[in-house]
Amino acid sequence: MLTEAQFKNFKLLRDVRLPLGRLNVLVGPNAVGKTTVLEGMHYLLQLAAAKPESAIIHSGGLFLGEVAVDDLVAKPDATELELGAVLEDGRRFRLLARAATKEPQPEWGDLWFGKEGQETKLPLFCDDHAKEQSFFKGPREAELGSVVRLKLHAETLAAEHYSEEEIPGVGYDGEGLASVLQYLQGLRDGTLDAIERDLATIVPGARRIRALPARVRRREKQRISVDGQDFWADRSRDVTGARFEVEWEGLGWMPADQLSEGTLLALGLITVVRFDAPRLVLLDDLDKALHPVAQRKLVAHLRGVLDATPHLQIVATSHSPFLLDELRVQEVIVMSRAGARGSALRRLDEHPTSQKRGAYLRPGELWSLVGEGWVSEGVG
CATH class of the missing domain: 3.40.50.300 (P-loop containing nucleotide triphosphate hydrolases)
Structure with a gap:
């Protein structure tokens, strides 16, 4: 199971860590990055689903052509992005990609997998098929590519x-x-x-x-x-x-x-x-x-x-407090804009009054009452 998703300089998500349980529902105003979270997770985990002989070609299709790195990095100043997924045992599957900063410099990127300090690296567009197959063995055994x-x-x-x-x-x-x-x-x-x-x-x-x-x-x-x-x-x-x-x-x-x-x-x-x-x-x-x-x-x-x-x-x-009422408070992730810092998110149970108010309010009622402004408070 995944315990966390990580985003750096991916569209509105400049530095965001999403804690994950079995059921996770993102709420917040429009244009705050809820769909961007799903998009980033899907981009990353698709790489682990590619066939060994086409994995790098497949990854290039995600970030070149119709969807280039320059279209995905945070504007206006970022040139690199990072996407990551953390497994229960501490291993991470990460993508680091850089946009072309000037002609004719191409885009480039690397994939990483393993525990922190013990990660193995695979350059995107590598033509060493033996190295590809060795690298993707771990992500495939963890079934990271089983995503829709x-x-x-x-x-x-x-x-x-x-x-x-x-x-x-x-x-x-x-x-x-x-x-x-x-x-x-x-x-x-x-x-x-x-x-x-x-x-x-x-x-x-x-x-x-x-x-x-x-x-x-x-x-x-x-x-x-x-x-x-x-x-x-x-x-x-x-x-x-x-x-x-x-x-x-x-x-x-x-x-x-x-x-x-x-x-x-x-x-x-x-x-x-x-x-x-x-x-x-x-x-x-x-x-x-x-x-x-x-x-x-x-x-x-x-x-x-x-x-x-x-x-x-x-x-x-979701945008529905009625649906949230059927969730546990820790299953609700509230998103908010944080100005120039992009977007921020926190679990609803992190609100200072969630424990007290949770005794008599359902999660949807609590969200309707406290809103999203508190999420970006204290975000660096």
Whole structure:
């Protein structure tokens, strides 16, 4: 399990340490860096998931091209950033990356792994495959790369889908949910039954789920050769994919595109957690589109999943005091702007009055009362 995430000069996070438990929910005003925390953790831990022969190429794809180091370092003066994750045994997985300061100097970076003072180093873009494989052995054995980041969208979750993968998966925005449900329906290992029970608990009236064949139009590039020259043309073809429906008490079967946003988001999250669950789930807007009662049921469900899955951790963002009311005070991390010092964060139980007020206030009520201003007090 991860006990801490570390950020230096990563966008708004100039020097931030995030303590981690099993369930962690970040709260605070907009544009304070809640999503940036998820983004930084995902950038770092993806590196441990790359295949040995492509690890460094993969890491370069994160910080070059569309997403360059210069786009990620704190503005206006930083040229280097650092991301880190600390394991229970004290080992750290770290990335240090520097932006190109002048032409033609390239960006560069290093990965580090091990206990402080005993870390091994691997330069990014190293062409020594034996050194790569030796370095990544530790992070992979610790399953640091078992991470998924989600920002689910209802329309994408509800869409018909075609997958060429032997075992499909749910994407960052919810793409592929229909294919996963179809796969689980054929697998008949009890996972789909568990998803149905979970959904019925969170969304009253929901019953069974079924996946059905669907004609899906795919757009592809086709190469055409004329007089020795190659041209690429768009081509469309129909393939057999999947769609899904949910049975409702008293209403019968309803197609996915007629389900509420809250139902689709809950179903997408439940499916990700139940199906081939990663070790770490990073989730934007945990409360999105859910009624306060459903938010409370979702937290209860997630707590049950955490109890049944000892290796699982969840880091999420929220703006809902109703959802926070179902958390323990130490599971709430409050974020605040700290002026030129970027952003700061503290656990809600660090507030000077949390112990006294916690005797009669729930975490959401306490947060609503004390706000975020206290977080940046005393930050150096």
